[in-house]
Amino acid sequence: xxxxxxxxxxxxxxxxxxxxxxxxxxxxxxxxxxxxxxxxxxxxxxxxxxxxxxxxxxxxxxxxxxxxxxxxxxxxxxxxxxxxxxxxxxxxxxxxxxxxxxxxxxxxxxxxxxxxxxxxxxxxxxxx
Amino acid sequence: xxxxxxxxxxxxxxxxxxxxxxxxxxxxxxxxxxxxxxxxxxxxxxxxxxxxxxxxxxxxxxxxxxxxxxxxxxxxxxxxxxxxxxxxxxxxxxxxxxxxxxxxxxxxxxxxxxxxxxxxxxxxxxxxxxx
Numbered sequence: 137x138x139x140x141x142x143x144x145x146x147x148x149x150x151x152x153x154x155x156x157x158x159x160x161x162x163x164x165x166x167x168x169x170x171x172x173x174x175x176x177x178x179x180x181x182x183x184x185x186x187x188x189x190x191x192x193x194x195x196x197x198x199x200x201x202x203x204x205x206x207x208x209x210x211x212x213x214x215x216x217x218x219x220x221x222x223x224x225x226x227x228x229x230x231x232x233x234x235x236x237x238x239x240x241x242x243x244x245x246x247x248x249x250x251x252x253x254x255x256x257x258x259x260x261x262x263x264x
Numbered sequence: 265x266x267x268x269x270x271x272x273x274x275x276x277x278x279x280x281x282x283x284x285x286x287x288x289x290x291x292x293x294x295x296x297x298x299x300x301x302x303x304x305x306x307x308x309x310x311x312x313x314x315x316x317x318x319x320x321x322x323x324x325x326x327x328x329x330x331x332x333x334x335x336x337x338x339x340x341x342x343x344x345x346x347x348x349x350x351x352x353x354x355x356x357x358x359x360x361x362x363x364x365x366x367x368x369x370x371x372x373x374x375x376x377x378x379x380x381x382x383x384x385x386x387x388x389x390x391x392x393x394x395x
Contacts, residue, residue: 141392148389151382158378162368169365176358183351190344197337204330211323218316225309232302239291239298246283247290255293259300 247255253263 144389148386155382169361173358173361176354180351180354183347187344187347190340194337194340200333208326215319222312225312228305229309232305236298236302239294247286252286
């Protein structure tokens with residue numbers, strides 16, 4: 137085997153080795169990229185699911201808000217009705233107070249026994 | 265009250281005194297009647313005020329609940345938006361990885377040509393050896 141032959145064999149061996157190394161490296165890199173893409177897809181799916189769940193929750197809250205707004209509107213209607221009732225009650229109190237003042241301000245009035253007894257009876261203190 | 269009726273006519277002073285008592289009594293009775301009406305009116309007003317207070321409390325509770333629910337809704341929407349943003353980022357990342365993969369595969373195809381050239385080179389060496 138001549139030196140030239142040996143060199144050629146060595147060159148061929150080196151070339152084969154380099155090709156094999158390149159193939160392995162390339163295959164590894166492809167696997168890594170595939171895994172990375174797969175991981176990203178899984179993460180995206182998980183996050184998408186999370187987003188859907190959050191949207192569902194938001195929709196439930198919207199329904200609850202609608203219900204509470206309707207309830208608040210009903211209560212406000214009730215408060216308006218009660219305010220009207222209160223105004224009437226305040227008017228009645230004012231009138232009653234005025235009547236008391238008028239009754240107290242009245243001077244001595246002549247009254248016979250029978251009428252007095254009737255008035256007292258109306259108050260639950262009839263004459264005996 | 266026992267007004268009593270005398271068999272003989274009473275002295276005028278006694279009659280005047282009795283009339284004054286009757287008048288005072290009548291005034292007191294009217295005062296009592298009016299005061300009772302006032303008490304009833306005040307009771308009604310008090311009842312109405314209590315009812316109004318209860319309703320106002322109910323409204324406050326409902327509005328507080330409404331406020332809390334709106335906050336929760338806002339929070340849920342924020343979470344959804346964040347998750348969607350992250351989903352987009354993850355999908356972009358997947359697309360990047362796939363683009364790199366494609367690029368790599370293209371390069372690998374080139375290296376197959378290299379391998380063929382290598383085989384040719386090997387064959388040339390073998391021919392040289394045979395000679």
